[in-house]
Amino acid sequence: MSILDKKTSSDLVKLMAFILVTSLATGVLVVLIGNFTFESSRNYKAVFSDATGVVKGDDIRIAGVKVGSVKDVKVVDRERAQVTFSVAKSSTVTQSSTARIRYRNLVGQRYIALTQGVGTLDPLREDATIPMDRTEPALDLTVLFNGFKPLFAALSPSDINKLSAEVISVFQGEGGNLTALLQSTASLTNTLADRDEVIGQVIDNLNSVLATLAGRDRELNRLITDFQTLMAGLVEDREAILGSLDSVSVLANETSDLAVGIRPSLVRDVKGLRKTAGNLNKDRAEIDRALQVLPIKLRKIGRTAVNGSFFNFYLCQFNPNITVAGQPLAIKYDTNQFGADKRCNLG
Structure with a gap:
């Protein structure tokens, strides 16, 4: 009995140790993946003209590093959005700091970037509000991409994704420059430039066809009208046409039977006629x-x-x-x- 108790106690200790180690590893993994911080923080507010897409839990970043998260988003003054967010105490938000809503990815996730503006470097007091003149809403991708719609129509999906990412990056000021954007756009549109001659020929041919059709407008209208009349007449006479097809089928069957009966004699006569023609051909000089x-x-x-x-x-x-x-x-x-x-x- 004592031996069984010792073995059970040993297995229980091993099980508890395994559960403890697994729990610690899982906790560390969750903290690392979720970028959680246990540092104390301060709460601030920022007023935006448009905070579309910003939700609770979105990142607050300084120089690209997460220093806090969004706590709440609500409407104030009927047409403005107030975002409440927290920032770690180790990070400083000054009275001249600006808040800009950025696109985190093409899926539509956002984050708020805090940057040092022009002015005093005195720390902003806790629960203070960054006014709307020091905030910027997210870039309106709908308006932006509508301008690129003719170009996107001729590009492959991979090229569209590449160009879209660079457009967003440039206009948000997150690296790259306008020259790099133009170079990328030029490289993507080289294919269209190479096909310019073919496209021009297609357009010229289409213009010729349309010009011919325009010159024959009356004839085309008359043709369409006559064809419509013909089809209407066929629809009205469809029963008679279908009935005649049955009669034609019967006549074809009877003709086939007749041809089968006279075929031997006909073949023999044709062969005889062929021989006669051959003999006449031999003496064609005398006949002439x-x-x-x-x-x-x-x-x-x-x-x-x-x-x-x-x-x-x-x-x-x-x-x-x-x-x-x-x-x-x-x-x-x-x-x-x-x-x-x-x-x-x-x-």
């Missing part, structure tokens, strides 16, 4: 000569027929090489009938 001589022969025949009621025809040396459907076409004639051979010999 016959067609050229034909008008002369017809005139002679006409003159012969005028002088009597009958006349004789003689066919000499006609031996065509014509095939039909793969078979040679045989033409028989008797050159001895009526002495045809003698007349042929006479020329």
Whole structure:
């Protein structure tokens, strides 16, 4: 029993030591992260024309170092904001100190910066108020960035963030200068300058298109009106059009069946016609000569027929090489009938 009690007591001591060390480490971490101070402080007030975004707990800084925090924000005189804040006793606020609301980041968090103004260095008494003539509200980012809106429209998000941070830094007087800002702006707008020629060509082409459209205003209006009328007519006749499509479908099916039935004969006739055309092509020189001589022969025949009621025809040396459907076409004639051979010999 005593052995169990000793072991339990040892484990309990170790557990308590672990809890104590963990609590101390957590407390130190919270103090470091939260920038808490346990130093005694003095309370002051400051009147601003606009304290938008300032909330309880915001930092009070001197030369960028946190020396206090905002305790309260309220409206006074209906149109002014009074900020109550605390400052550590180790930091001095003089009667000529000025208070300016600064942007802590682009998210919108603020802090109040205390700076030494021109005048006496006598300490400001506790609970005293810094008047509005020695305070400055936060920079109005809406008005500022609206001026940069055409530039932002052509920049990438990363470039916008970089330029915005530098703009705020310069106008709040937190480092950098106007030259650096202009250099950054120039480097960011080089891309736009490089594309100036392309943008100009696009604008010129657009102007040409718009000028052409402006010159054809009446025709364009008439075209739009006629197209609207056409579409209205199609809408009114949609039932008839849809019905005709059904009839066209039926006709196409029947035509397809008809074509299937006559296809073998049609293919055979086309092949035969192709062979006939090929044979005629082989003798095209003879055919051309016959067609050229034909008008002369017809005139002679006409003159012969005028002088009597009958006349004789003689066919000499006609031996065509014509095939039909793969078979040679045989033409028989008797050159001895009526002495045809003698007349042929006479020329």
